[in-house]
Amino acid sequence: MTTFETYLDARNGTVLDDDLVVVLRNIAEATRQISDKLRTSSLDGLTGSTEVTNVQGETQKPLDILSNDIMLEACRRSASVSFAVSEELDTEVAIHADGKYAVIFDPLDGSSNLDVNVTVGTIFSVIRATTADDILKSGRGQLIAGYAAYGPQTGLVLTIGQGVQMFTLNDEGVYMLTNADAKIVPEAKEFAINAARRSSWDDAVAAYIEDAIDNGHNMRWVGSMVADTHRIFNRGGVFLYPADRNKPASGGRLRLLYEANPIGLLVEAAGGAAIIGTTTILDIEPTSLHQRVPVIFGSKTEVDKISAAYQERV
Ligand code: AHM
Ligand code: MG
Secondary structure (H helix, E strand, O other), X not given: OOEHHXXXXXXXXXXXOHHHHHHHHHHHHHHHHHHHHHHXXXXXXXXXXXXXXXXXXXXXOHHHHHHHHHHHHHHHOOOOEEEEEEOOOOOOEEOOOOOOEEEEEEEEEOHHHHHHOOOEEEEEEEEEOOOHHHHOOOHHHEEEEEEEEEOOOEEEEEEOOOOOEEEEEOOOOOEEEEEOOOOOOOOOOEEEOOHHHHHHOOHHHHHHHHHHHHOOOEEOOOOOHHHHHHHHHHHOOEEEEOOOXXXXXXXXXXXXXXXXXXXXXXHHXXXXXXXEOOXXXXXXXXXXXXXXXXXXXXXXXHHHHHHHHHHHOO
């Protein structure tokens, strides 16, 4: 079987230069460390909440802070990293003055699921950035995107612009290639949406969901986007977190730079689609680091139906 290291070696000098290989190796090592911490968190007193609130106004969990520190340390070990941007940090952090790549991450996505022992994840994206101004670019500028899913297995899902590869952590702490070319099936009768927010959906989303239910689609909602994404990679379907029609200025729940963009790049690389209404997620020009956007992605045919519902209402 191919290890993550062998996979990196085979691509060194093609899409990946020596510097990006180091960045990826250190990110993978960080996810292995986070996975380790999660396995025994109840034994180590790492459950519950802290008194600290992050820039999003959310109370941080001890594991949010620990995972953020582990990811920051991975950036510091990578000589070519210029900046780190995180859900848990107010603004970008300068790492190496002569670095050329920014690493943008959500260190622990779905952390409200931690204490109930449900899958959480780390989402990351690598872009070229020598100055802080370079960070605010559209998702098309991403060189690498991926996530680690910490569930019954720890999985690492990655795109370096050539399809999507999936790795699984073995019992010696080594990521092994388990799917060399992951694809999202174009059609599947399954949707993921927080149905409790139904009264805040726009008409296009409401119409699609009503139609889906009438046509026998199933519903799933983990509350960790990484876990919902991983299901879509494995058996298709769509994920929707639309804007709140009563609070359009809020933009949505999920963040563009470290949630929507990396997942958008992965989904497109696997043959799926990722949109916000009539626009493609990857084409949004960001205006701020923690900008929130509506998010719809998954099986291409299903996303196209939702896109058509938006087009009809323009
Ligand atoms: P987080 O990054 O603070 O964990 O928030 C993002 C999560 C996503 O993983 C998930 O899709 C969403 O928030 C869940 O929202 P809800 O509380 O509406 O179920
Ligand atoms: Mg998140």
